[in-house]
Amino acid sequence: MPQPKKGPRLASSPAHERLMLANMATSLFAHGRITTTLPKAKRLRPLAERLITFAKHGDLSSRRRVMRVIRDKSIVHKLFTEIAEQMEQREGGYTRITHIAPRKGDNAPQAIIELVTEPLSAKKAAVREAEAATKQAAKEEDTEMAAATEAAITEGMAEDATKQAVEANESGENVAAADQAAVDLQKEAKKDEAVEAQAEEDADVAEEAAEAAEAAEDSSK
Known part of the structure; x- marks a missing residue:
């Protein structure tokens, strides 16, 4: 089995990891927030913010880039219409990670990652x-x-x-x-x-x- 070169791997293979992060990003855009382990939340954050940046561009090329990751067309539509409009005044920091109590059983650190939808002052x-x-x-x-x-x-x-x-x-x-x-x-x-x-x-x-x-x-x- 090949060894990862950059930090611990979250899944059994790189392809599995990409698929898992894509599913987590889809759930994040669909519900606005998800609860997961802290390492997964930290790995998801840059991917989600990059997809939001593409959505703010709004052109066809950006939509195709996003659809390589998010396969659900309804979620892509929501990302480009609703979420991108909410993030229009922001230049970054589209997501927020909040630490919560460890998970029962294996005591794994948990966190809530959510979209920052509050308007600027x-x-x-x-x-x-x-x-x-x-x-x-x-x-x-x-x-x-x-x-x-x-x-x-x-x-x-x-x-x-x-x-x-x-x-x-x-x-x-x-x-x-x-x-x-x-x-x-x-x-x-x-x-x-x-x-x-x-x-x-x-x-x-x-x-x-x-x-x-x-x-x-x-x-x-």
Whole structure:
């Protein structure tokens, strides 16, 4: 019989262990909590939280990954619709393990593993919203800076093309080509200016959202 490489094995073989953990995860999602031995609860926890993370993604690929473990389609549907919605505001810690009295007979340590379905407090929810608004504002600011840089480069190129057109007019060489290049680059400069203005407007909106989230956080304290 092959020896396990990472800790004690919970069943007679790796395949049996995977099947046992899958059945325990199915029962956990179906009933919200199960009672088992402490080692099994600790082994089940990372598997259950990984499946919940897939459910929060909600796409077809994630659903197929979950169905490799959970064979009951009704439980998978519940996981993706009800449980994932309950865990939407959480970024981890979807399950809780509570120690209980040892099992009668062999005195094995027992525990209850359950889903953490309590909603976040108003303070924590406001903090999460403020963090999300801050990240969005930073992203919009980076976009605005990139647009401004590109507009400055294009504007400089347009000025160079205009100078070349003037020099060509004075020398009488390649006049039409130089004029067309100057017109094209000036059009590009106007487009970049419009993009920059839109980016500034988006950044202002994101900043107002962040200020509103901070105000909500202050009011919840």
